[in-house]
Structure formats: structure tokens, C-alpha cells
Amino acid sequence: MLQGTSSFRPKTAMKASASLSVVSVFLLCSSTVASQACDQFAAVGGNFTVPLGHRLRLPDILKWKLNGSVIFYRRTMRMVVGKNDDINQDGSLKLTNLQKDQAGLYTSEVLDRSGRLQTTRDTNLCVLDPVKKPEVKASCQDGNVIFHCVSGAQPADVEHEWLQNGAKVKENRRWFETKAEETKGAEFVCKVSNKFSSETSEPVIHNCAETGYPGELAGINIWVLTGARVGFIVVLTVLVSVCFVRVEKKMTRGLKDEEELPFQRTDTEHRSRDPHFFPLQHHDLRS
Incomplete structure (x- = not known):
């Protein structure tokens, strides 16, 4: 029984450890997804002001972080990181000519003179391409x-x-x-x-x-109009073809007549020169 009990406990511990690992991974994923949610949106090339959300007093210490890295740090009117033009009078952060690498989690921290944290605020900024005119x-x-x-x-x-x-x-x-x-x-x-x-x-x-x-034009179906157009084109084509054939026949006939006429003239002249050829006289016809 002890051996069985001792052998059971490691399995239980392993199961508990595995369950804890699953829960840890789940919480980590949930935290990552939550951190990726956009609180604010800005366009590439535009300007944006990250709000502080707190009323500053003269001796307060102000820090701004981007994804955990300090980008602005002012300690009792003494500049440590950044410059005065990086913020507005109310302590909000000024961003100009935004680029995509400036997207991320912005964190503001306000501390009193002794360094004790007064307030903090996170703003997840997404920088996206603007739409184009359609x-x-x-x-x-x-x-x-x-x-x-x-x-x-x-x-x-x-x-x-x-x-x-x-x-x-x-x-x-x-x-x-x-x-x-x-x-x-x-x-x-x-x-x-x-x-x-x-x-x-x-x-x-x-x-x-x-x-x-x-689909219908003045009460007439489009297919009826299309059929009428096709019929008109067919009739016109037939008429043009008939006219063309008749003109061609006339031209062929005229060419044949012109070719036969010189031969007839030549034959007549040849007979008139023949000494045995006597044209018929008018009195011969009477006899």
C-alpha cells in the first residue's frame, strides 16, 4: 500500500504540474492578446497625442515608455531623457510624422518628488496605412x-x-x-x-x-429589337450583292462587245480590198 501510495503521489504531482503549466500558458496567451488590442489608431505620416490622464504638478516626475523602453524622463524640471518639445504643457506625449515602428504600448508614469508612484496609464497605439480615394x-x-x-x-x-x-x-x-x-x-x-x-x-x-x-425599351423586348436589326442587315446584304452581280454582268457584256467590234471592222476592210469581191448593187437586188 505504501509503495502504491508512494507511486501514486508522483503521478498526481505530475498531473498538477501539467495543469499548472497549461493555465500559465493560457494566462500568458490571454495577456499577449489583450496587449495587442488597439486603444487608439493613427495614420502613417500623421500626428497623434497620447493622453496622460493626470493633472501634473510642478515637482512631479514624468516618464513615458514605449514597449517598456524609456523615451522621455523629466525629473523636477530637469531633463534626463528626451526634450521638452516631446510633450505638451499637460504632460501628454506628442507624436509627429508617425511611422509603423512607432506603434505599440505607451506607458505614462507620474511620481512625486520622493519617487513614489502617483499614477500610471497604458495606451496601445496602432499605426495603420490610410485609405485611398476611390x-x-x-x-x-x-x-x-x-x-x-x-x-x-x-x-x-x-x-x-x-x-x-x-x-x-x-x-x-x-x-x-x-x-x-x-x-x-x-x-x-x-x-x-x-x-x-x-x-x-x-x-x-x-x-x-x-x-x-x-430588358425592355418602350415596351418592346430587347430580343425583338435585336432580331429586327439582324433581319435588316441580312436584307441589306442581299440587295447589295444583287446590285453588285448585275453591275458585274453589264461590265462583262460591254467588254465582250468592245472586243468583237474591231474584228468585224477588220473583216469588212479585208473583203473590200479583194478584187473578186463586188458589193451588191441596188439593181441586182431587183433582179
């Missing part, structure tokens, strides 16, 4: 108009929004389709945005209801 293109199809929001390469988190005469349309895709006749003369705009930037296209008015190819 362009709207319209195409006509079967009585409908299809709008496409062309914007080139955009950030992964971009969102689309459509406006008709300034009012939001219930579409959030890069394209949408609507009735051409019902939206005749309406202005459509595509708006792209992400967490911190947005751009709007120039308004577009489609002409599908006027010059497009709707």
Missing part, C-alpha cells in the same frame, strides 16, 4: 445598373459605404446592383474608411435608363 464606375445590364467602387490597393480592414443623393444605401460591398429606371438622375458616391481615415469618391450619375440596354 472611384465609382457604372455598367448597364438587363435594365439594371451595377456600381463598382474602384480604389486600388487598400488596407485589409477597409470598409465600404454607398450614398445615394447623400443618404446611406444598405450596401457595404465593393459593388451593388439596382434598377436603372428607379435611380435615373440620382448621384451615387462610394466611401471607404477604416478606424482612423476615410475617403469619398466623386459623385456619379448613370445613364443606363437613357442609352443603356435595358
